[in-house]
Amino acid sequence: MANLTIATYNANGCAMDRRMYLKRHLDDVDVLFVQEQWLNEDGIRGLQQDMDNAFVYGKSGMNATELLVGRPYGGLAILFNTRSNRPSIAWHRASDNSIAEYKRVLALLLTEIPIPDAALRCPDQEYCSHREAIALYSVSINAAGMAAAEAFLRRRRKRYRxxxxxxxxxxxxxxxxxxxxxxxxxxxxxxxxxxxxxxxxxxxxxxxxxxxxxxxxxxxxxxxxxxxxxxxxxxxxxxxxxxxPSPSVMDGIHGDEKICERFRDKYDEVYNCVPYDVGEMDNLRATLSDRVVTRCQNGLCYCDHSLNVNDVNKAIRKLKKEKSGGDLAPSSDHYLNAPRNLHVQIALLLSVFMSHSFFVYRFTAFISHTYPQKYEKVNSKI
Ligand SMILES: [Zn+2]
Ligand SMILES: [Zn+2]
Structure with a gap:
């Protein structure tokens, strides 16, 4: 098991100075247990927004249905460090045992995440108030994956000079x-x-x-x-x-400024040529919009717009290893080594995303790993 640094802090409130302290303190530890944060559920979500170097799990100590008399009280939060200057998880060096432990613990953590039933059965997605619940559901799934990996897998070695x-x-x-x-x-x-x-x-x-x-x-x-x-x-x-030292001549071009321009043009070319073709994507968008109007809005849909576990399973199997999800999102290996109930949760999550036309940024990793690069491939499945 990898070494975890854990600390605990009795905050007595979560004013700005405490938040700054928590943020600084998190640089030295992996997990920070906070007691007496004195926040209601909204406040906990606010804390998550302020802590850009952590995932926050929290529970308010106050009853949201009762009028608060006196000062706020109680509550706890668990902050998982996600700071960006840490090396990524070394999946390639992970033993079968650690991966099995990761799977086991992630499966357990996922059973603790409440499924947003109301959002799944939402009758009016346009005027409902489920967005926060969906966002929380998405962040919780990500956090569970990251926390399970953090506990059982080592990170890559830090470079030294x-x-x-x-x-x-x-x-x-x-x-x-x-x-x-x-x-x-x-x-x-x-x-x-x-x-x-x-x-x-x-x-x-x-x-x-x-x-x-x-x-x-x-x-x-x-x-x-x-x-x-x-x-x-x-x-x-x-x-x-x-x-x-920088070279003074490149591709027969002299001078820093011209070389910079050359690089800019090349990057532009490389960046735009791989992921997708603009024309193809416009075609795809037009086809989808057309079908939404002619089929979905006329009740002629062939499906109920929900994704099933097999779709997710198929997408995960197509992922390439060691694709980073960015600082705050799991990498492709988190999904590849995940237990079956993660597939179920992702299918539910993607279904509520689709039905609510709403999308959480931190979940982009999964979507971008399975992103279609060819119009024909997508079109054939519609
Ligand atoms: Zn809704
Ligand atoms: Zn449809």
Whole structure:
């Protein structure tokens, strides 16, 4: 099981200063349990909107149907860290055991998520008030997947700069060589020195990977206070991973500005040529609009506009591995390794999305992974 850092905080309210503290505190931990947040259900949703580095599960301590007398009280919240500077989950290194645990726990978490029955049986999607419930349902499904993966799977290793651990590595190699040349003694002074040098090297790697940002900040501060502007800019360059000097000629074009324009044109071309063809998408949109008017609105639909589990299952099986869903959404592997009841929940969620013509941004990962790239393919299924 991966290491999880957990903290608990008795907030006594959730005013702006507490929110700022929670946000800062979340940078150091994976899960933060908050007691006494004093929020009603609306307030908990507001907290989720303010915490852009966390998924928030919360429960109000107050009864929404009763008039509040005196100050607000009670309530708890669980904040799951989703900060973006963390490496992604290393699915490729996950053992069968961890994936089985992920599946088991996700299946359990999903059973705890209330299904928005009222939204599913909604008679008037245009004037109903189910959007918040649907959004919450969607966020809860995502959060369950992320939380289960967080608990049982390791993240990719953080990169560190080799130059900072080089002296430790050198010492470790030297002592290892001396120990080898002395006939690899299984104990004694030489053995201890070799082991110690190896331990120092490994601990330097770990500490640099962990404190990379702090070390870099410290070096930048040093160069600023000592007025070493060259060191300062060198550090800035390293942070932006721009180690190499820029070429002055590219594709026969000279000068920074023209090279920039060339890059812009190329990116434009590459970006627009892969996902879809504008003409094809216009055709698809026109076909769909036409069918909505001529069939759906005249009661001639061949289906009830709801997705079934097999559709979702088929879509998930088509996903490619290791497609990121962005900072706040699960990756394709979260779905590929998911238990069957996630497929059921996604089918329900997509059905309420469709019936309410409403869509939650954080759920885009699933949609974009299964996004149709060819008009003919889509058209043949309509
Ligand atoms: Zn509704
Ligand atoms: Zn229809």
């Amino acid at each position: 080799a130059e900072h651990v080089a002296p430790f590595k050198e010492m470790s190699v030297i002592w290892h060589r001396i120990w080898e040349q002395s006939g690899r003694p299984p104990d004694g002074l030489l053995f201890d020195l070799m082991r110690q040098a190896n331990r120092d090297y490994k601990s330097a790697v770990r500490s640099h990977a962990r404190n990379q940002d702090n070390l870099s900040n410290a070096r930048m501060a040093d160069s600023l206070t000592l007025s070493r502007s060259r060191d300062f800019w060198a550090e800035v360059k390293k942070i932006s991973y721009n180690h190499r």
